[in-house]
Amino acid sequence: MTSALPRPNLAIGAYRHLKRDIIRGVYAPGEKLRMSDLKTRYDLGVGPMREALSQLVSERLVTAVSQRGYRVAEMSIKELEDLYDARAQLEGLVLELAIARGGDDWEAQILAKAHALSKVVEVHSADDMLDIWDARHQAFHGAIAAGCDSPHLLQTRAWLFDQAERYRHLWLCQTVFSAEALDAKRHEHAALTDAILARDAATACTMMREHLMTPVPIIKEVLREQGLV
Amino acid sequence: MTSALPRPNLAIGAYRHLKRDIIRGVYAPGEKLRMSDLKTRYDLGVGPMREALSQLVSERLVTAVSQRGYRVAEMSIKELEDLYDARAQLEGLVLELAIARGGDDWEAQILAKAHALSKVVEVHSADDMLDIWDARHQAFHGAIAAGCDSPHLLQTRAWLFDQAERYRHLWLCQTVFSAEALDAKRHEHAALTDAILARDAATACTMMREHLMTPVPIIKEVLREQGLV
DNA sequence: CCTCTAAAAAATATCTATATTTTTATAAAA
DNA sequence: TTTTATAAAAATATAGATATTTTTTAGAGG
The missing domain is CATH 1.20.120.530 (GntR ligand-binding domain-like)
Structure with a gap:
């Protein structure tokens, strides 16, 4: 049925999980988020993980610099x-x-x-x-x-x-x-x-x-x- | 030099361009955004395009439903x-x-x-x-x-x-x-x-x-x- | 004509391979 | 000791292939 909501894709789950971890202080402010670690921890590939990170960048919980990767946003x-x-x-x-x-x-x-x-x-x-x-x-x-x-x-x-x-x-x-x-x-x-x-x-x-x-x-x-x- | 900013990646350009197009009314409210069209228009592959869309979803200019694709947000x-x-x-x-x-x-x-x-x-x-x-x-x-x-x-x-x-x-x-x-x-x-x-x-x-x-x-x-x- | 079903076509999401960039380690020179 | 250069290792970003899902089309039946 096209009116029923399909199962959430991998990026959605990763977004929620990573956001929760950031808020709870699992990562230190400014900490580098390496893709190799994230892939393992959240059990998915590069594509969906980058999508989740893109959303968290928009929400300012994560900072991104091209070619330099992602970091948890600083606190002060x-x-x-x-x-x-x-x-x-x-x-x-x-x-x-x-x-x-x-x-x-x-x-x-x-x-x-x-x-x-x-x-x-x-x-x-x-x-x-x-x-x-x-x-x-x-x-x-x-x-x-x-x-x-x-x-x-x-x-x-x-x-x-x-x-x-x-x-x-x-x-x-x-x-x-x-x-x-x-x-x-x-x-x-x-x-x-x-x-x-x-x-x-x-x-x-x-x-x-x-x-x-x-x-x-x-x-x-x-x-x-x-x-x- | 690690202190100089690297060139923006493809997702960044697509994000800016698509956002501008949405604001200027190139797409109608609620219009379906098909990946095949987007890839051509903004000249990049699925991965970076999905990243750009993820950001626009966070910004509520685009709505997403898993397996059903992306749409420009409605107006009312x-x-x-x-x-x-x-x-x-x-x-x-x-x-x-x-x-x-x-x-x-x-x-x-x-x-x-x-x-x-x-x-x-x-x-x-x-x-x-x-x-x-x-x-x-x-x-x-x-x-x-x-x-x-x-x-x-x-x-x-x-x-x-x-x-x-x-x-x-x-x-x-x-x-x-x-x-x-x-x-x-x-x-x-x-x-x-x-x-x-x-x-x-x-x-x-x-x-x-x-x-x-x-x-x-x-x-x-x-x-x-x-x-x- | 409308409804249903099945198959084909199109679209979506993700993984993998790969090119590129950055970081790290090491050796040589000052 | 510090600085510089180079090579190797690691990380980043993306295209293309592919599995899965959705949509469209065609045909049959009522």
Whole structure:
């Protein structure tokens, strides 16, 4: 049937796998990605691997120089600071629009996602805890942003999120396994939800911008400790 | 010398050329891009062509379905409206930050670019006129945006610009060859510059958002006339 | 006329071979 | 010791061959 989606080709799988590995820090910033190693690790040939790398170049997670190969993109304190500032500013804009444009359903969704997020207190295995908490955390923030009712703004937001994900991962590893940090987050999320439901745009946007900047000093510390910059 | 940049590979040239063709409307929205045709037109083999397409897929100018090939991304009135709304909102945010963060040099640059833009009145050949005016127009708006002092916000701005470029091209073709339209633009740009130099953020941002929306009805008309949607 | 089936043609995706470029190792000269 | 040159090894990029999938065409049956 021509209407059913065919099986994803090899490049798609390699793209997903390599992207995940980059975000999780399997490769160091600036590390050379040699085709002979990639072919083995991701179990495919040169053609599809180059396709996957081409996409990651477009997404700025990988840098390419003709005849010199591919490298994982660098990280820096300066980039971290600008990236998080940009994200905070954009999230403030998106929230302001959401408060202006979002309806009752939007509010209901926020409450539902906030509830699910606050329920993550049980101790699981390391990877499970990180994935579960973050999935719910993203769903919470995603529900808030969705009220802006602009696919392109959300796309733009996702782009910055993608750029930030390597940095975020460092922060996640510090946060998700600390009951104290999770508790602080829980309080921030609750206060944020209150301001949003009160439709207090000025307060909510200020809180949101500040909320988004809280990981920055933590990430800086980790970057230095791990000698990543 | 390893420090000199090597010659760009075939994929890079194909990417640039195909992207330009898509933006200029050489292909219809949704049109199938067959590899046999692409190989001939852009004079290269399957491998590099697939690499170029992979990048354009990441940039959303091309859609891909495994085993079914590649198509130029669709266009729609709905997308146009959301895209321009998103751009206007983001440009407002960027301008607000620029007014807060930009210095004297920033003001000087705006004046210089505004001047160069206003000087495009001479009649040139069709392609020259379009390219010259648009280069100066982009430089003018780019100079304004640069004051936000955030590479990532500017990257985000560029992303939306890229998405909009196909639509913009339709508007450009209507505007650049009309003395009346150019005159109206000249007045808008002058008023905008005045508000910015006066550091009147509220007025400037409102004007900017409105300024960015002015092409929308024109583009809608063109889309309908040309049966593109 | 429409629908279904099978075969042929066309298109897609990937591997392999190969030409080209870069990097590395080594030896010689300063 | 450092620098330069050269050869060998490794890496990069691409064309062409080929297996697989999809689309088109033709013919038969209702």
